[in-house]
Each structure stands twice: as C-alpha cells, then as structure tokens.
Amino acid sequence: MPVDQHSADQRGVDRRDVLVGGLSALGGLAAGAAGGVGVARSGAAPAPAGSGPGAGSGSEADHATTVELAGSQRRPFHGEHQPGIMDAPQAHGVWVAMDLVPGADVTALQRLMRIWTQDVAQLMAGRAPYADFEPELTATTASLTVTVGIGPRVLGLRGVTATRPTWLQPLPAFPQIDRLDPRWSGGDVLLQICADSPITVSHAQWVLTKEARTIATVRWVQRGFRQGHAVTRPGETMRNLFGQVDGTVNPVPGRDDAVVWCGPSAPRWLQGGTTMVLRRIAMDLETWEEADPLTRDTSLGRRQRDGSPLTGRAETDAPDVAATDRLGLPVIDEFSHVRRSLPHEKGLTDRFLRRPYSYDDPPDPGRLTNAGLLFVAYQAELEQYLSVQRRLAEADLLNTWTTPIGSAVFAIPRGCREGEVLAQDLWA
Amino acid sequence: MPVDQHSADQRGVDRRDVLVGGLSALGGLAAGAAGGVGVARSGAAPAPAGSGPGAGSGSEADHATTVELAGSQRRPFHGEHQPGIMDAPQAHGVWVAMDLVPGADVTALQRLMRIWTQDVAQLMAGRAPYADFEPELTATTASLTVTVGIGPRVLGLRGVTATRPTWLQPLPAFPQIDRLDPRWSGGDVLLQICADSPITVSHAQWVLTKEARTIATVRWVQRGFRQGHAVTRPGETMRNLFGQVDGTVNPVPGRDDAVVWCGPSAPRWLQGGTTMVLRRIAMDLETWEEADPLTRDTSLGRRQRDGSPLTGRAETDAPDVAATDRLGLPVIDEFSHVRRSLPHEKGLTDRFLRRPYSYDDPPDPGRLTNAGLLFVAYQAELEQYLSVQRRLAEADLLNTWTTPIGSAVFAIPRGCREGEVLAQDLWA
Structure with a gap:
C-alpha cells in the first residue's frame, strides 16, 4: 500500500512554519516555542502552550493558535540518551512488553531495532513511517x-556479542509484599510510549x-495517566x-545526571543508557x-493536603527525620514511607x-x-533502586494499602545519533 | 472521618477569585473565562484556555495562569437538562453501570438518587462531598x-409510580452484526463521568x-478518551x-434541541431528558x-485525510448522494457508511x-x-437511533472491520433545579 511520505513530510513542515511564522509575527514567541522542544529533553517543563498572540481578546483565533502548539509539540529522538526518561512526563503513557518469537536470533533483533529506530524517529517528528496508514493521527505529536x-x-540470543550484566534479570523476590501476576511481569523487549x-499514544x-x-x-x-x-x-x-503528592524528591537534570545515566564503568551499549x-x-x-x-499523613510522613513533610511547611522542604515532638517521639514515624525511602547516603547509592x-x-x-500506580524507576545501577526497595519491603506503613502485582526489569540502551540503530552495540 | 468542607469551599472560591482577578487586571479576560463555564452547557467550545496575559514573553508565570484555568474550569450541574450531553465533549470519560442489590425498592432508589444528586453537585463545583477523603483531587474540576x-x-421496582416507556429495554438484536458480551451490556443505573x-474522572x-x-x-x-x-x-x-474524522454531522445546540431532548409528549420525568x-x-x-x-474512503464515503465527503471539498460540505461519476456510478457508494447513515427524512426521525x-x-x-469506540448516542426518541441502526446492520461497508460487542440503553431523566433530586418524578 503506497503511502505518500513526501506529502506527509511537507504537511508537517508547512504546518510548523505557519505556526512559528505566525507566532513570530504576532508576539515574538518563536524562540520560546522552539526552545520548548530543546529544553524538554533536559527535563524542564515544556514550552508555554498557553501564551498565544492576542491575549486579552479571547477570540477563537487565539485559542486555535494555542492548542495547535500543544498538539504539534515535538521532542528530539536523536541524542546521547533516549527520550522519555529525564524529560517532563507527558499526560499519558503505555508500556508494552513483547517476547521474541521462538528461534529468534541476532538477525531478528537487528531487524526489529532497525524498524523501531526508523519508525520512532519518524513518529516523534510527526512524519508517517513507511507502514503508517493513519498519517493524520501521526501529525499530532x-x-x-x-x-x-x-x-x-535478549542477551542470550545467538549472535549477540555483549554479555548480560548480572543485574539484568527479574528482581529478587520480596515475599513480604509481592503478589506478582505473570501477566504483568517480564518481557524480552519493551516499548514505553508517552x-x-x-x-497519539x-x-x-x-x-x-x-x-x-x-x-x-x-x-x-x-x-x-497523570x-x-x-x-x-x-x-x-x-x-x-x-x-x-507523588514524586517530590527526584533527581534534577544536569545536577543529578549521574543518578540516572550509566557512566564509563558500564558496558558500552549502556553508557548513556539506564536501568x-x-x-x-x-x-x-x-x-x-x-x-x-492522621493515619494517612503518618503513614506517608507527608501531609496529603499539600505534600509537605510533617516537619515542614512546603512540599519542597527537606524532611527532618531527627525532629521529635514534646514527648520525644519522632515527628516523622520511623516506619513511614518517607522515612523508609529517604536516601541514607549522600551519594548516588540509594537515589533514583x-x-x-x-x-x-x-x-x-x-x-x-481496580486502581493503582505504574511505578517506573530509572537509575544508573539497579542496586540504587534495590537498596530502597529492600527497606520498603521490610517495613513501610503504606504497604498496608499497596501490593506489587507486576514486576519487570529492562536495560535502556544509550540514545541514537543520526544513522545509528538502537541497541546496536549489542551486536557490534 | 471529619472532612473540613468549609475549608474546601473557601479554597475553591479563593482560587477562582485569584484567577479571575489576575486575568482581569492583566488582560480583561475575566468575562471570557466566566463565559466559558456558561456557554459550555450550550455546546459551544470551552473558553480559551490559552490566551493568558503577557503573551509574547513566554515566561513560566504566563503558562501557570493558563493551565490553572484548564484545571479549574467548571460546568453547571443544575438546569433544565443534565450536563454531559449537548455540551462540548471533554477529553476523558468513563461509563459505569451498576445493578441494584436484590430486594431494592423505591426507598433504596430514592436514597441513591439523593446521594448522587448531592455528591455530583459538589464534585462539579470542586467542593468535597461528605465522604470524599481526597478533596485535593476534587479541587481539579x-x-x-x-x-x-x-x-x-428500575421502572419495575416496588414503589416506583412511573410506568416504563415501551422502548426502555435492551435494543432489538441485530444478528447480522452483533456479537454482544454480557459483561459490556445492560445495567440498572448508569454514571457517565467526563x-x-x-x-478527575x-x-x-x-x-x-x-x-x-x-x-x-x-x-x-x-x-x-478523545x-x-x-x-x-x-x-x-x-x-x-x-x-x-468521526462525528461531523451532529445536532447543533439551540437549533436542533428537539433532536435530543424529550418534549411534552414524553412522561414527565423525561421531559427535558433524553434516551x-x-x-x-x-x-x-x-x-x-x-x-x-481507496477502500477506506469508499467504505466511509468520506476521505480519511480531512473528513470531506467524496463529493465535496471540506469536512462540513453536505454529501451529495445523487452525484455520479463519468460512468454514471454513484460517487458515494450506496453501501458506504455515510450513505447508509445519512438522514433520509427532513425532520427528526432519523437524526441523533x-x-x-x-x-x-x-x-x-x-x-x-483491543481497540474500538464507545459509541454514545442521545436522541429524544429511541426510534431515531434505531431507524439508522437498522439500515447500518443491513448493509454498511464499515461492518467489515467493526463489531458491536456491548449494548445498553438508559433513560436520562431531566435536569435538576436547586433542591430537586435526580429522577424524582419516578416516585412523586
């Protein structure tokens, strides 16, 4: 089935030009909009989607320009790291685990990674991949x-030359808390689409x-969803x-890159990648x-109302685990989620x-x-996560109401430069 | 568990005041923002969420103001009609069917409707209902x-005085197309939450x-989702x-109200309601x-690219079912979805x-x-829907790729005025 890629390309480009042109003519926002695509990668919030031209008039034309921006915002695919990790989380996400067919070898893996590398680059740019027969949906990036x-x-496939890192296996069991269902666990390859x-997802x-x-x-x-x-x-x-409030203490892009991205001591295919x-x-x-x-706030160690630690006033105040009340009891309970998950070390060893x-x-x-959380954690070394998870499995008041029912571990290869193929170091 | 409703109220009001005050000081947008809540009910698009003050500077403060508006937009609960029908469709929705417990009579129904009337009014206003222990989530309307x-x-419950309209029963079977699964069908009472x-949903x-x-x-x-x-x-x-493109031809609020809302010939509890x-x-x-x-566009009778009918140039052009090509064949296939679903009559009889x-x-x-569509249709009389559905079941090229797997019919009582209870005419 023929797909007119050229025309899809043209449409994408024209649309963008019109947008940026229109903004630049009307409000000098072009730099801001373009900047949004760039900074998103570094974890900053996306560019303002809401500061269109003609503010104050409230006409439909203003709104149209504004929302067009939201639908056509793009993030870069090529780079040192894969996208979708340290950049600002989008509103929706899906995680798909696939198993390679029996007999698959490195040739099958190479073919899959070539297809995905090409298609992901196209989709993220708003251009229809080769076998995309709904290019109208692709245009909304x-x-x-x-x-x-x-x-x-995958590391055991015939023809894969890289060796399997010892941590790349199912997590150790946490029998105190785990009630794992195989239908949410494991997998050979993973797509995270946000x-x-x-x-669009x-x-x-x-x-x-x-x-x-x-x-x-x-x-x-x-x-x-968020x-x-x-x-x-x-x-x-x-x-x-x-x-x-969920996710207050998180690594800051730039300052805390080493928490997330694998460094020179990792195998080559993971340098710039993560776990x-x-x-x-x-x-x-x-x-x-x-x-x-009271039970809720005690169990968490933070106030539900505004996310502030029980020893502080604002969400971003650092919890003071040494603080005691008039009776000499800790203000933040020693079995609270915050107390148990707070990094014990100054370094990277138990942060993610x-x-x-x-x-x-x-x-x-x-x-x-039937509700819950897809808890997605990224860290340079799996042990960063495990050291915290062990503490939480031993004791965390929140365990009363939460149950892990699925578990999967994946290695996230480094990002692609132009012309490279995702995970290519696995066989090179 | 005590919930401080007063403080939730205050928070909602303060927040709104700050917003409107801020906008009004900076750009005169207050009227537009307030109008959005009002006009939404009449089916117009929500107020511009994106034309905040200070356009062109692209600072974070602009963006904050803008998105605050989106999260705190509210629609009115009280009125002639229930909300969520002819107003602009929101991005997310859930449909929950519940069955009354065995032995439930009109007293149980009354209690349920009183609770829901009170709680829905509170939730839509951003105020925590009596037993809402996450008021922070309620604040985002x-x-x-x-x-x-x-x-x-429900119409057969002991103590319910209204008689059951003959149409209020499962749809007639469409054996040509239906493959209904009981787990998506039927139900005593329905919540549609958008x-x-x-x-928030x-x-x-x-x-x-x-x-x-x-x-x-x-x-x-x-x-x-949309x-x-x-x-x-x-x-x-x-x-x-x-x-x-799905939903081009739809009744217009005001002009086409009679297509959707039950008139004086309906039972009292449905006057201003719908099916x-x-x-x-x-x-x-x-x-x-x-x-x-080509197959896709022929089956639909419209172009996938832009939703235009095969006889027109723009999405909103009326399909010309009489048009023929050079060979004398109809341009819009007589078995296409558009041709089969297009109203045959000038009046209301087959529109919804x-x-x-x-x-x-x-x-x-x-x-x-495992994808598809929650096809939600509203019409003053069920026959408006059925006359079209019968034609589509008999022949519609799109049936090749679509299968109805769930089916449910509900009567939607008229809206509530202040002090009234949803569906109260059923027992009054």
Missing part, C-alpha cells in the same frame, strides 16, 4: 516520546507493535489516586478509605528517578475498583 | 460532568460508586483509531490495516447526537490490539 528497553533473554494525547503503539509482529508477540500492555495535559502547572508534582524497573502496584482504595487523615503513572482499570466482579 | 441514567429494571483530566468515579455500594454493585466499567485536552482546536471533530444508547464497537485494526486508502470516545485496552493473548 503532542510531545510523543518512545523509549526502547531490552529484557534479560504523549500528551491518548490517541494509541497510534504509535499500533504502528510499532504491528511492525514488530513477525519478530515478537505482545506479552502485556499497561496504560497509565493529570491531563495543561490541567496543572508545569512542574507541579502529580497526585496519585490515594490523593498523595528501568516497572512495578505495577495495586492501591486498595476500599481500605485506604478507612484510614483517617521516579516517573510514575496512575492506572484505573475495570474492577473484577464484586469489586468497586 | 477540569470541566467535570456527571450524567445519571436509569435502566429498564472531564478534561483522567484523574477516576476520583469522581470512586466517590460516586463507593457512596452507592450498599445499594448497588458495579456491573461494568468502560473508559474512553484527543487530549488542549491538543486540537476547540470544536474540531475528533478522529477515531481508524484515523477517521441514551451505549454501544461498544470493536474496531479491528489488524484487518483495517489491509484496506488500502453522537458523543463517541475511543478505547484501547490490553489485547487478549495472541492479539496485537
């Missing part, structure tokens, strides 16, 4: 990012999985479905309901990047809800 | 609407279903996951993939309001996708 991960079994429009998912279908089958799909696009302030920490853990954590709204505000999304699926018969 | 529907069995933030769903739990159990839950908020132009027709059909339509992306562009949402759920084992 909405800050799309696609991140590709490598599961443990965008500010759920249709769905369409990219369809194009990338169908292009892989002769090489790999879908193992599981998990969809999640606040809708343009609903909260950029940079505002999200709330999960327990109502908690990813996806835990599917069921959150029992039906029992959380029974916890009064969280990029969580909520889920809310149809409940099982007889239940009211 | 994001144009929330909740619409309550009544299923067939908002521009998926977390989830939280309202949780509050309203848990408040109902002693009276009704969850039968099914269906979640859907383009993300502020991603496309307001008023722009959505695209479904086939890439088609609702929810069809879950699986869309087979895996076979749609094999249809070339479509408010569809896409879904994209985890695929069954061995499949790549």
Whole structure:
C-alpha cells in the first residue's frame, strides 16, 4: 500500500512554519516555542502552550493558535540518551512488553531495532513511517516520546556479542509484599510510549507493535495517566489516586545526571543508557478509605493536603527525620514511607528517578475498583533502586494499602545519533 | 472521618477569585473565562484556555495562569437538562453501570438518587462531598460532568409510580452484526463521568460508586478518551483509531434541541431528558490495516485525510448522494457508511447526537490490539437511533472491520433545579 511520505513530510513542515511564522509575527514567541522542544529533553517543563498572540481578546483565533502548539509539540529522538526518561512526563503513557518469537536470533533483533529506530524517529517528528496508514493521527505529536528497553533473554540470543550484566534479570523476590501476576511481569523487549494525547499514544503503539509482529508477540500492555495535559502547572508534582503528592524528591537534570545515566564503568551499549524497573502496584482504595487523615499523613510522613513533610511547611522542604515532638517521639514515624525511602547516603547509592503513572482499570466482579500506580524507576545501577526497595519491603506503613502485582526489569540502551540503530552495540 | 468542607469551599472560591482577578487586571479576560463555564452547557467550545496575559514573553508565570484555568474550569450541574450531553465533549470519560442489590425498592432508589444528586453537585463545583477523603483531587474540576441514567429494571421496582416507556429495554438484536458480551451490556443505573483530566474522572468515579455500594454493585466499567485536552482546536471533530474524522454531522445546540431532548409528549420525568444508547464497537485494526486508502474512503464515503465527503471539498460540505461519476456510478457508494447513515427524512426521525470516545485496552493473548469506540448516542426518541441502526446492520461497508460487542440503553431523566433530586418524578 503506497503511502505518500513526501506529502506527509511537507504537511508537517508547512504546518510548523505557519505556526512559528505566525507566532513570530504576532508576539515574538518563536524562540520560546522552539526552545520548548530543546529544553524538554533536559527535563524542564515544556514550552508555554498557553501564551498565544492576542491575549486579552479571547477570540477563537487565539485559542486555535494555542492548542495547535500543544498538539504539534515535538521532542528530539536523536541524542546521547533516549527520550522519555529525564524529560517532563507527558499526560499519558503505555508500556508494552513483547517476547521474541521462538528461534529468534541476532538477525531478528537487528531487524526489529532497525524498524523501531526508523519508525520512532519518524513518529516523534510527526512524519508517517513507511507502514503508517493513519498519517493524520501521526501529525499530532503532542510531545510523543518512545523509549526502547531490552529484557534479560535478549542477551542470550545467538549472535549477540555483549554479555548480560548480572543485574539484568527479574528482581529478587520480596515475599513480604509481592503478589506478582505473570501477566504483568517480564518481557524480552519493551516499548514505553508517552504523549500528551491518548490517541497519539494509541497510534504509535499500533504502528510499532504491528511492525514488530513477525519478530515478537505482545506479552502485556499497561496504560497509565497523570493529570491531563495543561490541567496543572508545569512542574507541579502529580497526585496519585490515594490523593498523595507523588514524586517530590527526584533527581534534577544536569545536577543529578549521574543518578540516572550509566557512566564509563558500564558496558558500552549502556553508557548513556539506564536501568528501568516497572512495578505495577495495586492501591486498595476500599481500605485506604478507612484510614483517617492522621493515619494517612503518618503513614506517608507527608501531609496529603499539600505534600509537605510533617516537619515542614512546603512540599519542597527537606524532611527532618531527627525532629521529635514534646514527648520525644519522632515527628516523622520511623516506619513511614518517607522515612523508609529517604536516601541514607549522600551519594548516588540509594537515589533514583521516579516517573510514575496512575492506572484505573475495570474492577473484577464484586469489586468497586481496580486502581493503582505504574511505578517506573530509572537509575544508573539497579542496586540504587534495590537498596530502597529492600527497606520498603521490610517495613513501610503504606504497604498496608499497596501490593506489587507486576514486576519487570529492562536495560535502556544509550540514545541514537543520526544513522545509528538502537541497541546496536549489542551486536557490534 | 471529619472532612473540613468549609475549608474546601473557601479554597475553591479563593482560587477562582485569584484567577479571575489576575486575568482581569492583566488582560480583561475575566468575562471570557466566566463565559466559558456558561456557554459550555450550550455546546459551544470551552473558553480559551490559552490566551493568558503577557503573551509574547513566554515566561513560566504566563503558562501557570493558563493551565490553572484548564484545571479549574467548571460546568453547571443544575438546569433544565443534565450536563454531559449537548455540551462540548471533554477529553476523558468513563461509563459505569451498576445493578441494584436484590430486594431494592423505591426507598433504596430514592436514597441513591439523593446521594448522587448531592455528591455530583459538589464534585462539579470542586467542593468535597461528605465522604470524599481526597478533596485535593476534587479541587481539579477540569470541566467535570456527571450524567445519571436509569435502566429498564428500575421502572419495575416496588414503589416506583412511573410506568416504563415501551422502548426502555435492551435494543432489538441485530444478528447480522452483533456479537454482544454480557459483561459490556445492560445495567440498572448508569454514571457517565467526563472531564478534561483522567484523574478527575477516576476520583469522581470512586466517590460516586463507593457512596452507592450498599445499594448497588458495579456491573461494568468502560473508559474512553478523545484527543487530549488542549491538543486540537476547540470544536474540531475528533478522529477515531481508524484515523477517521468521526462525528461531523451532529445536532447543533439551540437549533436542533428537539433532536435530543424529550418534549411534552414524553412522561414527565423525561421531559427535558433524553434516551441514551451505549454501544461498544470493536474496531479491528489488524484487518483495517489491509484496506488500502481507496477502500477506506469508499467504505466511509468520506476521505480519511480531512473528513470531506467524496463529493465535496471540506469536512462540513453536505454529501451529495445523487452525484455520479463519468460512468454514471454513484460517487458515494450506496453501501458506504455515510450513505447508509445519512438522514433520509427532513425532520427528526432519523437524526441523533453522537458523543463517541475511543478505547484501547490490553489485547487478549495472541492479539496485537483491543481497540474500538464507545459509541454514545442521545436522541429524544429511541426510534431515531434505531431507524439508522437498522439500515447500518443491513448493509454498511464499515461492518467489515467493526463489531458491536456491548449494548445498553438508559433513560436520562431531566435536569435538576436547586433542591430537586435526580429522577424524582419516578416516585412523586
């Protein structure tokens, strides 16, 4: 089936030119808009989507310009790191794990990575890939990012020359808390697809999985969301479905890059890459309901109202775990989530990047809800995550209401430069 | 558990005052913002969310103001009609059908409707209902609407004085196309919850279903989405996951009210109400993939590229079903979806309001996708829908790729004035 790629390209370019031209003529915003694409990669909030020309008149034309920007925002695919990790989390995301077909070897892997490298670059640029028959959906990029991960079994494929890092295997069991369901666990290769429009996410998912279908089958799909696009302030920490401010303490791009990106001591294919853990954590709204505000805040160590630590006034105040009340008891309970998860060390050893999304699926018969969190963690070394996870499994008051029901670990290869193929160091 | 409702109220009011005050001082937009809440009910697009003060500077402060508006936009609950029908469709929606517990009578129904009336009014206003223990999530209204529907069995409850309209029953079977699954069909009462933030939808769903739990159990839950908020132009027709522009020909508020709202000939509880059909339509992306562009456009009768009819140039051009090509063949195929669904009559008899949402759920084992459309139709009389549905079941080229797998019918009672209870005419 012929797809007129040239015309799709032209459409994308024309549209962008019109936009930037229009803005530049009207308000000098062109630099800001272009800057948005650039800074997004470094973790800053996306460029203002809301400061269109003609503010104050409130006419429909103003609004049209504004929302066009949101739908056509793009992030760069090529770079030192893969996108979708340290950049600002988009409103919607899906995680798709696929298993390579029996007998797949390095040739199959190479073919898959070549297809995905080409298609992801096209999709993120708003251009229809070769076998995209709904280019109209591709045109709405909405800050799309696609991140590709490598599961443990891939390193054992015939022809793969890199050796498997010892950590690249299913997480150790946490029998105190885990109730893992195989249908949310494991996988040979991973697609993480995030965008500010759920249709953009769905369409990219369809194009990338169908292009892989002769090489790999879908193992599981998990969809999640944060606040809708343009609903909260950029940079505002999200709330999960327990109502908690979730993700306050997170590495800052630039300053804390070493927390996330693998350095020179890692295998070549991971230098500039990272390690990813996806835990599917069921959150029992039906029992959380029974916890009064004091219990809730004590269990977390922060106030639900505004995310501030019990020893502070603002969300960003550092929790003071040494503080005691008039009776000499710790203000932040020693079994609270914050106390147990707070880094013990000054260095990187127990810090990591969280990029969580909520889920809310149809409940099982007889239940009211089926909600929780896709807890997505990135760290240069898996041990950074594990050292915290071990403490939380031993004791964390929040465990009363949360249950890990899925678990997967992936290696995220470094980013691609122009002309390179994702994960190419695995066989080079 | 005590919830400080007063402080939630205060917070909502203060926040709004600050916003409107800020805008009014800076750009005279206050009237436009307030107008957005009002006009939304009449089906117009929401107020511009993107024309904040200081356009052109691109500072973070501008953006903060803009997005605050999107999260705090509200629609009115009280009125002649229920909200969420003829007003602009929000980005996210969930449909929850509940079954009354065995032995429920009119007293149980009254209690449920009193709770929901009170809670929905609070939630839509951004105020925490009595048993809302995450008021922080309620504060983000994001144009929330909740619409309550009544299923067939309710009219048979002991103590319900209204008689059941003959149409209030499961749809007639369409054996040519239906493959209905009971887990997506039927239900005693319905909640339709829509908002521009998926977390707002989830939280309202949780509050309203848990408040109902002693009276009704969850039968099914269906979640859907359109383009993300502020991603496309307001008023722009959505695209479904086939890439088609979906919903071009729709009743216009004001001009076409009689298409949607039940008039004086309806039972009193439905005057100002409407009838609702929810069809879950699986869309087979895996076979749609094999249809070339000509087949796609011929089957629909419109161009996928821009939604224009094959006889026209723009999406809004009226299809000319009499037009023939040089060979004398109809340009719009007589079995195309557009030709089969186009109103045959000048009046209301075969027109209705479509408010569809896409879904994209985890695929069954061995499949790549599980996607489709929550086809939501509103009409004053069910026959308006049925006359078209019969034609489409008999012949519609799109049936090749689509399969109805769920079906439910609900009566939507008229709206509430202050002090009234939803559906109160059923027992008064």
